Amino acid sequence: MEWLTDEQQAAWRPFIALLGRLPAALDAQLQRDAGITNFDYLVLSGLSEAPSRTLRMSELAAIANSSLSRLSHVVTRLEAKGWVRREPCPGDGRFINAVLTDEGWQKVLATAPGHVSAVRELLVDVLTKEEFEQLGAISARVLAAQGIKVAIPNAGG
Amino acid sequence: MEWLTDEQQAAWRPFIALLGRLPAALDAQLQRDAGITNFDYLVLSGLSEAPSRTLRMSELAAIANSSLSRLSHVVTRLEAKGWVRREPCPGDGRFINAVLTDEGWQKVLATAPGHVSAVRELLVDVLTKEEFEQLGAISARVLAAQGIKVAIPNAGG
DNA sequence: GGAACAAACTTGACGCTTCAAGTATAACAT
């Protein structure tokens, strides 16, 4: 085998540190201010942007970068809090629609500003416009290599 | 408040997807081939690179981007597997040294090649040299804004 | 149209992470 070159390590180390720390920092803000996890937020905000605030479990799992199993557990918790409800899909009994309730919508509205601020403070505002775009492009490329395409709203895609 | 612009979202979405998926992919390889988590590996390899394969718990926590609590639990498990042992520090009774055992060293040797291959396949090889360096520089910058400095071996730092 | 297969989702158990609290040692103040 061959470990990474010094140059590669100089890039790898900061990146893996970021991978470890940024999610923790984002989670900390959401937990403190809204009592939810980053993943909860991803699920709620994913639903909030969908037509009729409704998505099939499997679609929602793709948006939240999650296994169905994980999503199922989380939706059970979110349902218990009254933010989401499940509805069987009339056409095909295998599908389950997750629907954001009005209370869930209110939760998203209440939570978004603080979360957006955290994203800005931790990431967006410490980078130049070009750097942030590069970060996005690089991320998209890594995901594309795994066959994953990320949906971007308002991007004609 | 103000949500992100379309341009910013076009960068943010792929990035957060990467944040969700890459650790899972790395964990999957390590779990399958070595029965350990990414975090376990970070701890073991961190020790393997330290002088005398020994680090104080708090230093190791910094290297592994972890809380002391999390590290303490993990070291307990790694100790049970015979890969790490704890030693009180003679000079200052508050410090505890974590020491990589010979078995732990062997585990690192056995695990590293597969892990490195995964890192290459998932990340390094799908990017150009320039992109990978940019990714490292951007990561370092984001961390620096939090006051975090990442140690790079063989970099005169 | 009935049996085999597949797809979508759920469930339970186990392991890991986090949080709050606790212990033990050292440094500091008076």
Added chain:
DNA sequence: ATGTTATACTTGAAGCGTCAAGTTTGTTCC
């Protein structure tokens, strides 16, 4: 020298994620 505060770490419980199985509903293929 003694009480106070700070540092380094541990511990237990509660919550979350993962994995392997299980359930239910559709599809396919003679």
